[in-house]
Amino acid sequence: MTPRERAIAEEILRIAREELALEGEAPGPDEPLAARLDSLLLLSLAVAVEDRFEVALTDDDAAGATTLAGLARLVAARTRVELADGAGGAGAGGLREGER
Numbered sequence: 001m002t003p004r005e006r007a008i009a010e011e012i013l014r015i016a017r018e019e020l021a022l023e024g025e026a027p028g029p030d031e032p033l034a035a036r037l038d039s040l041l042l043l044s045l046a047v048a049v050e051d052r053f054e055v056a057l058t059d060d061d062a063a064g065a066t067t068l069a070g071l072a073r074l075v076a077a078r079t080r081v082e083l084a085d086g087a088g089g090a091g092a093g094g095l096r097e098g099e100r
Helices: 003-020 039-053 059-064 068-078
Strands: 081-083 095-097
Antiparallel strands (some): 081 095
8 A cells, every 4th residue: 555545544444443433453454344344334434434535435436445455545546635744734644635
């Protein structure tokens, strides 16, 4: 994963932990998300990711992004979220929205 994709993946994990109450060790980047989340939680994660990153994910997108790395790559390709400059940038996970 690129640094940008890693930052997006960290934000996705934050969402999973804080909004979906994912507990335990974080899934590896290539671990199937379905191994940790049931179908309802996967849908909830997709909706939360859409809201956070202001992207639209189709059913085919969600079906194709089966891992954390895959979801981060998809979001990175669809959004203008950029890495924050320096520590403590705007937003959790070191992310900030790009200028529109």
